[in-house]
Amino acid sequence: MTLPIRAITLDLDDTIWPIAPVMIRAESVLIDWLREHAPRTAERYPAQAMRELRDRIAAQRPDLAHDFTEQRRLTLEHMLRDSGDDTALAAAAFDVFFAARCEVEHYADSEHALARLAARLPLAALTNGNADLHRIGLMPLFRFQLGAREHGRAKPDASIFHAACARLEVEPSQVLHVGDDIEMDVVGGAQAGLRTCWINREHRSWPREHARPDLEFTTLAELADWLDAAHRTDTATA
Known part of the structure; x- marks a missing residue:
């Protein structure tokens, strides 16, 4: 299959690196850190309790569905206040968490594959998460990173796809969006008019009758x- 592709947008979490081990470690x-600086908070909110609180705050604040950073900050402030520790520690606590959140371990194929893709077409990162490609060290391979927090709306909203296409100066029909999530990446990208590529590392079956990648x-x-094969075909027929 050949597609009229002039640029690629890529999801990050679970597309370039697995996110679950990153979050557990962070x-x-x-x-x-809390055990040292806010021991009452650490005792009151072990990992599972912290996750449950974050989920409750996310449910209570649908206006922050696109902003994982603010959800996490509000969670930390609530934890500290509820435990009787200084809420001013929330900023430093978030910095510690975020630094660890950006210490990702790529899938074995990712870095070399990204370099190969970037040598062919401009790449842009398009993510609902808050990973920082500058900290991670991949930013030289990308034209830009557009996050849901920065844009104000999250995938699968069409506007974030269109914003990326506008910055790339390429029509949506000539942009390939690449990601692991069926609804956010494949269905969302297709509904926004982009071509789509599903990275299916777990060999899942496609669950929908329509909107295939x-x-x-x-x-x-x-x-x-x-x-690479498409490029060779285009060159041979030019």
């Missing part, structure tokens, strides 16, 4: 292989 680092691969390396 929460562990945070709790260790244009492409499906188990790794970013396979996508890079496809793009």
Whole structure:
């Protein structure tokens, strides 16, 4: 299959790196910090209690559905206040958590595949999360990173896809959005008029009757292989 692709937007969490181990480690680092600086909070809010509180705050504040950073800050402030510790510690606690959140371990294929993709087409990161590609060290491969917090709306809202296309100066129909999430990435991207690629690392079955992705691969390396082959085909027929 050949597609008229002039740029690529990529999801980050669970597309370039697995997010679950990152969050478990970041929460562990945070709790260790709280044990030293706010021991009452650490005792009252172990990891599971902290997650449950964050979920409650997210449910109570649907206006912050696009802003994981603010959800986390409000959670920390609530934890500290509820435990009788100084709420001024929330900023430092978040900094500790966020530094660990950006210490990701890429899938084995990701870095080399991204370099191959970037050599062919401009790349942009399009994420609902708050990972920082500058801290992670991948920003040189991307034209820009657009997060839901910055944009004000999260995927699958069409506006965030269109904003990325506008910054790339490419029509949506000529942008390939790549991601792991069926609703956020594949369905959302398609409804916004982009071409879509599902990174299906877990070999899942497609659960929907309609809105299938244009492409499906188990790794970013396979996508890079496809793009190289498409480039050779275009060159041969030019």
